Amino acid sequence: MMAKTVRTQRVNATRELILATAERMFAERGVHEVSNRQISEAAGQGNNTAVGYHFGTKTDLVRAIARKHSEQIEERRKELVAAAEGSTDVRDWIVCLVRPATDHMGSLGVPSWLARFNAQLMNDPSLREVVIEESLTSPMMRKILDGLSECLADLPLEVRLERGDMARSVIVQMCAEYERAVAEGTPTARATWHDMATGLIDGLVGLWTAPVTR
Amino acid sequence: MMAKTVRTQRVNATRELILATAERMFAERGVHEVSNRQISEAAGQGNNTAVGYHFGTKTDLVRAIARKHSEQIEERRKELVAAAEGSTDVRDWIVCLVRPATDHMGSLGVPSWLARFNAQLMNDPSLREVVIEESLTSPMMRKILDGLSECLADLPLEVRLERGDMARSVIVQMCAEYERAVAEGTPTARATWHDMATGLIDGLVGLWTAPVTR
Numbered sequence: 001m002m003a004k005t006v007r008t009q010r011v012n013a014t015r016e017l018i019l020a021t022a023e024r025m026f027a028e029r030g031v032h033e034v035s036n037r038q039i040s041e042a043a044g045q046g047n048n049t050a051v052g053y054h055f056g057t058k059t060d061l062v063r064a065i066a067r068k069h070s071e072q073i074e075e076r077r078k079e080l081v082a083a084a085e086g087s088t089d090v091r092d093w094i095v096c097l098v099r100p101a102t103d104h105m106g107s108l109g110v111p112s113w114l115a116r117f118n119a120q121l122m123n124d125p126s127l128r129e130v131v132i133e134e135s136l137t138s139p140m141m142r143k144i145l146d147g148l149s150e151c152l153a154d155l156p157l158e159v160r161l162e163r164g165d166m167a168r169s170v171i172v173q174m175c176a177e178y179e180r181a182v183a184e185g186t187p188t189a190r191a192t193w194h195d196m197a198t199g200l201i202d203g204l205v206g207l208w209t210a211p212v213t214r
Numbered sequence: 215m216m217a218k219t220v221r222t223q224r225v226n227a228t229r230e231l232i233l234a235t236a237e238r239m240f241a242e243r244g245v246h247e248v249s250n251r252q253i254s255e256a257a258g259q260g261n262n263t264a265v266g267y268h269f270g271t272k273t274d275l276v277r278a279i280a281r282k283h284s285e286q287i288e289e290r291r292k293e294l295v296a297a298a299e300g301s302t303d304v305r306d307w308i309v310c311l312v313r314p315a316t317d318h319m320g321s322l323g324v325p326s327w328l329a330r331f332n333a334q335l336m337n338d339p340s341l342r343e344v345v346i347e348e349s350l351t352s353p354m355m356r357k358i359l360d361g362l363s364e365c366l367a368d369l370p371l372e373v374r375l376e377r378g379d380m381a382r383s384v385i386v387q388m389c390a391e392y393e394r395a396v397a398e399g400t401p402t403a404r405a406t407w408h409d410m411a412t413g414l415i416d417g418l419v420g421l422w423t424a425p426v427t428r
Contacts, residue, residue: 030337033247122387123244123337125394158403162413169387170380173336177379180339189372198427199376206424207417 015054018043022051023065027116031062031127062127066134069104069114076100077140081147090151091205096144098171098197098204105175106193111183119176122169152208159212167204174200229268232257236265237279241330245276245341276341280348283318283328290314291354295361304365305419310358312385312411312418319389320407325397333390336383366422373426381418388414 021043025034036051036058043050055061077100084092105115121127135141152160178196181188190196235257239248250265250272257264269275291314298306319329335341349355366374392410395402404410 030244030247033244119337123333159413159416162403163417165391166384166388166414166417169391170384173383173387174380177383189376199373200380202373202424202427203377203380203421206420206422208420210416210420213412213416 011054014043014045014050018045018051018054019061019065019068022061023117024113026062026065026120027113030120031058031124036061059127059130062121063130063134065117066131070134070138072107073100073104074138074140076103077138077144081140081143084144084147087147088151090148090208091201093144093147093151094167094201094204094208096140097148097167098201099194101171102175102193102197102200105179112179115172115175115179118172122172148208155212163208166207170204170207171200225268228257228259228264232259232265232268232275233279233282236275237331238327240276240279240334241327244334245272245338250275273341273344276335277344277348279331280345284348284352286321287314287318288352288354290317291352291358295354295357298358298361301361302365304362304422305415307358307361307365308381308415308418308422310354311362311381312415315385316389316407316411316414319393326393329386329389329393332386336386362422369426377422380421384418384421385414 018039022034022039025039025042037048039061040048040050045051047053051061055064077096080096080099084096087093105112108114118131121131136145149160155163174196178188178190178193180186188196190199232253236248236253239253239256251262253275254262254264259265261267265275269278291310294310294313298310301307319326322328332345335345350359363374369377388410392402392404392407394400402410404413
């Protein structure tokens with residue numbers, strides 16, 4: 001029993017190490033440019049197939065990294081959704097969409113890699129779908145998207161989807177640039193992730209509520 | 215003299231072929247993942263140093279690709295700036311910012327690579343700066359940014375810059391996704407580059423004119 005616990009702890013530590021290493025390498029170099037073998041090596045695994053053994057395919061590994069963060073993000077969503085419940089002010093729902101991720105990113109310390117990891121996924125249509133699916137299965141995310149849709153019921157469906165794509169792209173890209181600036185010590189106009197998110201939320205409220213040319 | 219003309223034509227054809235090959239390869243795989251040697255080979259050059267011989271470094275090559283398109287884009291800017299001259303409606307200047315590029319992309323046929331080439335550059339801070347510098351030296355682009363700034367004079371400078379970053383990111387990303395969808399035959403909500411740009415312009419007007427939280 002004792003031996004089994006120690007072994008489980010060791011396996012968990014290895015898995016954590018592989019996840020952290022892969023997140024950093026994907027963020028720095030892109031998901032397609034890094035092989036499972038290179039990740040195994042960089043994580044100091046004697047066995048070059050360690051990633052495959054612990055996680056499976058690269059898609060499985062990407063999903064595992066996304067999941068590692070999603071629990072904490074979902075907790076924060078819960079709080080904000082409780083505060084927004086019943087609101088018909090689109091800003092309240094955009095806050096629910098942005099702050100859980102930016103609060104979490106701010107909590108990761110410097111340097112963090114999550115925002116740049118997410119941005120790299122955007123370049124790959126199939127992996128992007130994996131992560132979007134992953135977040136759409138979150139019960140809180142469903143509530144947020146429903147709340148948002150209700151506030152935007154006057155928009156034609158295709159415009160709502162189009163602006164959803166624009167918003168997602170801008171959130172992912174701005175977070176990645178902010179994370180990179182902080183990591184590299186480049187001066188930023190916004191002192192904190194919280195203030196950076198405020199600027200993002202302001203802009204997205206405008207983007208989503210703008211008049212539509214027919 | 216005759217021989218010299220033929221040689222010049224052959225050199226120009228080689229340069230054009232290298233530019234088109236590099237644009238496609240950068241768009242598909244990322245600027246950092248493709249070497250000058252690979253481009254020379256893919257362009258069917260017996261000499262693996264052809265890229266270096268004709269263009270110099272990779273940064274020089276990226277700049278040459280950007281320049282190849284910039285003349286036509288600048289022509290279209292001229293027309294739209296003439297129409298916007300003196301306007302204090304932010305939309306007129308956003309039209310000047312978006313349509314010259316999207317009109318040009320629409321003129322390239324299917325598949326085109328320019329939008330995805332631009333999106334790949336966004337991932338690399340140093341190459342991104344090269345292309346931004348390149349477009350900032352365009353006299354029409356200066357006029358457009360001045361016109362835009364005048365319409366947005368009430369925004370604090372740092373918010374204006376922040377929204378400029380958001381807008382650039384969304385333009386680049388949405389064009390790349392539209393280009394990919396068209397190239398792969400995926401259904402799109404917008405039937406043409408012109409209509410796609412209209413949706414983009416609508417959203418950007420909202421983004422840039424949104425109220426600012428202090």
